[in-house]
Amino acid sequence: MMWRGALAGAVAAWVPLGAIGLVGTQGLTAQALPAYNSPVHVLPARPAAAPSVDIVDVGAPVLGKDATLTLTATVTNSTTETRHLNSVSLYIQRYVPSSRSAVLSFMRAEPAGLALYDTLTPDADIAPGTSTRVTFSVPRERIPAEWGPRGVQVSAVVDGETATDRSFIVTAPGDDAAPAPISAIVPVTRSLSDVSSTPALEEQVYASLTAPSASPQPPTAAPAPTSSPAGTPTPSTPAGAAAPSPAGPSGTSTAGSSAAPNATSAADPAASAAPAAPAASSGASSPAAPSAPHKAPTASAPSSPSGSAAGAGQLPHRLQTLEYFAHPGVSAAVDPLLIAGDPERAALQTFASAAGTSVFFGLGADVDAAALTHAGRADKLALARQDAVQAAQTSGFSARSDIALTALGVDRATARALRDAGAAALITTDVDAAHSSWLSPSGRVNIPLAADGSDTCSLSEARGDAEDSGAASAAGAAGANEAAVDTDEAAALRADGVLSALVQGYLPSSDEANVLASGGGEGLPEAAGSRLSAIDARQTALALSAATYRELPAAPRAQVVLVDRPESGALARAGALPDRDIGAALGALTSAPWLAPTAAGDLLDAPAAGCAQLPEERALPGEISAAMLARGDAHVTTISTTAALTPAPASITGPVTHHAAQLAGVVLRDHHAQREELSAQLTQLAEEMAGAVTVQPSSTINIISENADLPVHVHNSLPVPVGAVVELRAEDFRIVPSDPVAATIPPATSVTVAVPVQASGSGNVTVTAAVTDPVGTAIGAVQDINVRVRAGWETTGTYIIGALLGVLLLGGIARSLRSGRRSGGVDPEKHLHNLREASAAEEAGPRAVDKLREEHEIP
Numbered sequence: 011m012m013w014r015g016a017l018a019g020a021v022a023a024w025v026p027l028g029a030i031g032l033v034g035t036q037g038l039t040a041q042a043l044p045a046y047n048s049p050v051h052v053l054p055a056r057p058a059a060a061p062s063v064d065i066v067d068v069g070a071p072v073l074g075k076d077a078t079l080t081l082t083a084t085v086t087n088s089t090t091e092t093r094h095l096n097s098v099s100l101y102i103q104r105y106v107p108s109s110r111s112a113v114l115s116f117m118r119a120e121p122a123g124l125a126l127y128d129t130l131t132p133d134a135d136i137a138p139g140t141s142t143r144v145t146f147s148v149p150r151e152r153i154p155a156e157w158g159p160r161g162v163q164v165s166a167v168v169d170g171e172t173a174t175d176r177s178f179i180v181t182a183p184g185d186d187a188a189p190a191p192i193s194a195i196v197p198v199t200r201s202l203s204d205v206s207s208t209p210a211l212e213e214q215v216y217a218s219l220t221a222p223s224a225s226p227q228p229p230t231a232a233p234a235p236t237s238s239p240a241g242t243p244t245p246s247t248p249a250g251a252a253a254p255s256p257a258g259p260s261g262t263s264t265a266g267s268s269a270a271p272n273a274t275s276a277a278d279p280a281a282s283a284a285p286a287a288p289a290a291s292s293g294a295s296s297p298a299a300p301s302a303p304h305k306a307p308t309a310s311a312p313s314s315p316s317g318s319a320a321g322a323g324q325l326p327h328r329l330q331t332l333e334y335f336a337h338p339g340v341s342a343a344v345d346p347l348l349i350a351g352d353p354e355r356a357a358l359q360t361f362a363s364a365a366g367t368s369v370f371f372g373l374g375a376d377v378d379a380a381a382l383t384h385a386g387r388a389d390k391l392a393l394a395r396q397d398a399v400q401a402a403q404t405s406g407f408s409a410r411s412d413i414a415l416t417a418l419g420v421d422r423a424t425a426r427a428l429r430d431a432g433a434a435a436l437i438t439t440d441v442d443a444a445h446s447s448w449l450s451p452s453g454r455v456n457i458p459l460a461a462d463g464s465d466t467c468s469l470s471e472a473r474g475d476a477e478d479s480g481a482a483s484a485a486g487a488a489g490a491n492e493a494a495v496d497t498d499e500a501a502a503l504r505a506d507g508v509l510s511a512l513v514q515g516y517l518p519s520s521d522e523a524n525v526l527a528s529g530g531g532e533g534l535p536e537a538a539g540s541r542l543s544a545i546d547a548r549q550t551a552l553a554l555s556a557a558t559y560r561e562l563p564a565a566p567r568a569q570v571v572l573v574d575r576p577e578s579g580a581l582a583r584a585g586a587l588p589d590r591d592i593g594a595a596l597g598a599l600t601s602a603p604w605l606a607p608t609a610a611g612d613l614l615d616a617p618a619a620g621c622a623q624l625p626e627e628r629a630l631p632g633e634i635s636a637a638m639l640a641r642g643d644a645h646v647t648t649i650s651t652t653a654a655l656t657p658a659p660a661s662i663t664g665p666v667t668h669h670a671a672q673l674a675g676v677v678l679r680d681h682h683a684q685r686e687e688l689s690a691q692l693t694q695l696a697e698e699m700a701g702a703v704t705v706q707p708s709s710t711i712n713i714i715s716e717n718a719d720l721p722v723h724v725h726n727s728l729p730v731p732v733g734a735v736v737e738l739r740a741e742d743f744r745i746v747p748s749d750p751v752a753a754t755i756p757p758a759t760s761v762t763v764a765v766p767v768q769a770s771g772s773g774n775v776t777v778t779a780a781v782t783d784p785v786g787t788a789i790g791a792v793q794d795i796n797v798r799v800r801a802g803w804e805t806t807g808t809y810i811i812g813a814l815l816g817v818l819l820l821g822g823i824a825r826s827l828r829s830g831r832r833s834g835g836v837d838p839e840k841h842l843h844n845l846r847e848a849s850a851a852e853e854a855g856p857r858a859v860d861k862l863r864e865e866h867e868i869p
């Protein structure tokens with residue numbers, strides 16, 4: 011609603027009086043010719059509490075030649091007393107606005123030449139807090155034949171006070187109008203609410219670790235590293251263990267789908283040229299579709315184990331509402347890391363399958379390319395670009411990955427870094443890209459990137475707006491279809507900032523509109539515009555688009571609309587309309603008869619119509635610092651090192667690398683407290699992971715042999731088993747540890763690992779024990795173990811005992827020799843006699859034997 015206030019009593023009475031000569035006494039259905047001689051009206055400010063009028067409907071967005079304008083307004087009594095509605099009048103501009111600024115001026119309540127078309131006299135009372143509805147019908151033939159936008163004003167007189175609202179109607183052109191291309195880009199990225207509602211990083215990681223698919227089986231103990239001649243550990247890679255570097259995005263598509271009509275070509279010209287860098291994040295699985303935001307998409311495959319949402323109600327906001335933007339000519343610029351599972355893929359697939367829509371994947375985590383460039387971290391741009399490449403390859407539908415959606419404040423240095431990372435084209439706005447044309451610039455431009463400040467670029471065809479070409483205007487004016495030899499430039503779409511703001515329900519102030527009209531990269535002044543209702547936003551956007559086309563109808567220029575990132579308010583600074591209303595406005599624009607909906611990729615493939623200039627370098631407040639990026643990298647390395655010991659490292663590195671990438675996201679540029687909170691979560695998890703597998707303190711250990719097993723107590727606090735390597739180091743020659751020992755440590759358990767050592771000499775030695783990954787990188791803090799070495803005591807003791815036994819043996823032998831024989835010799839004949847007696851006694855019986863025993867005293 012555009013409230014324009016209450017006029018003084020005399021002026022309020024004058025409006026209907028001026029109409030009497032035309033409408034007579036025809037009452038509510040008065041039919042009259044327009045009052046072309048009615049004076050110009052200025053809309054004053056609105057009191058805090060007064061009756062108001064709102065234009066709520068104008069019928070079709072564009073009025074055809076045989077149509078009837080049906081305009082509906084509501085008069086609301088917001089006071090606490092019953093008010094009397096005297097009359098309601100409809101005014102229409104006499105002439106089509108001559109410029110874009112005239113369109114905006116009309117909606118800012120500036121003077122306008124209006125003609126009275128109709129006055130209704132309801133003569134009704136309106137109770138407090140209620141409203142009444144009035145409808146005007148004006149045949150098309152009563153409106154001047156010239157096509158284009160015309161402002162409309164409804165004035166309601168309530169108890170002598172006049173309430174006024176303004177909007178636009180747009181009459182359709184003839185069939186001979188050559189349509190101009192229009193492309194709309196809708197960022198599908200995380201909003202601040204999405205980021206804030208995401209579980210804490212520690213919760214994400216432990217939920218991922220304990221998920222059924224996270225640990226399919228205990229890990230096999232990693233083979234211990236062996237020492238090279240130089241003493242450097244040379245491990246073999248254990249089965250199931252990953253390198254400590256961040257895991258890349260993963261995900262495969264099990265089924266493809268046919269490309270949507272007019273969708274961007276699936277042949278990604280930059281995919282094969284993408285930097286061969288590891289992916290920055292995990293979780294960029296294949297995309298697929300929305301259907302309706304009010305209904306959860308149905309996935310045909312089981313959801314991935316990445317913790318994706320179970321239904322549409324848990325999807326990121328822009329994915330829930332993406333169906334509202336499914337109009338021809340609308341392209342979704344998708345954060346590849348936003349597509350975490352089947353519900354997200356289903357939402358994107360539905361949009362991509364709509365006629366005339368297209369999808370391209372931007373930088374992973376929607377990182378702030380300017381901030382990374384200014385921090386000297388172009389390597390992170392390459393990783394973020396790799397996320398886009400992989401997402402496009404596994405999406406299952408036609409999608410590009412070589413288009414970079416920049417944020418406000420892009421400069422040449424950033425554009426060059428994006429080009430070096432593999433981005434073939436940019437999407438920016440006229441807030442940053444300057445032009446030299448007195449006309450509204452085309453949305454398809456080339457941007458010079460030379461570091462020496464050269465402002466020339468190649469133009470492939472003659473244009474009617476040669477002034478927009480800057481230093482290249484001479485070539486354009488000559489009409490030569492020549493390609494420039496210098497290719498140090500980037501293809502770009504330059505969004506119309508004013509049109510983009512109107513679509514989202516924001517009417518820029520005069521100062522804001524002037525900055526947008528001239529560009530130059532100085533940024534926007536302080537917000538001073540006003541909000542528009544959904545109907546006013548749609549109609550004013552159509553009016554501005556028609557006025558832009560009418561500036562140069564012989565050479566239609568491409569129009570580009572860029573919707574703000576969710577909740578960012580970059581262009582819709584006072585707060586955007588709901589996505590449903592923004593989508594409706596985009597649908598009206600792309601279906602306007604003077605426009606031809608064109609996918610962003612197709613428009614980029616068309617020849618440029620002009621040059622746009624970016625400042626060489628401009629740092630903006632809120633950019634992430636190089637120090638915070640370095641801390642984040644160190645934390646990711648620490649966590650990844652521990653993750654390499656688990657059965658499924660990606661269950662840890664996936665959420666962690668995604669979280670770390672979000673620190674540089676555009677969404678946090680203006681929200682420093684939230685960025686610090688995310689950074690603190692990463693720091694906390696790194697500290698926990700560094701101490702997750704540790705060597706526990708031990709009492710002094712005695713070693714009395716030259717070869718022994720030193721017991722090392724290792725604790726695993728993770729909820730999954732780990733395959734770790736225990737390594738001993740000693741600077742004292744009296745202890746020489748053997749090769750490191752690999753061991754499997756159950757979850758939340760301590761085990762004792764025996765590590766062989768060689769000892770020599772005697773003394774007290776301090777041995778350093780550490781848990782390492784298979785590569786030899788220490789995990790957590792090392793632990794000192796005190797060892798008391800008495801390596802010769804065992805040998806000496808053995809010698810002493812052996813000597814004593816020998817002495818005893820020799821003494822016994824000597825004693826036996828000295829004592830001699832214990833009995834005399836036996837006469838052989840006597841012995842034979844005794845044998846014969848014994849034999850005879852045995853034959854005689856037991857009595858004879860007993861008698862023989864008594865005789866010889868045998869017991």
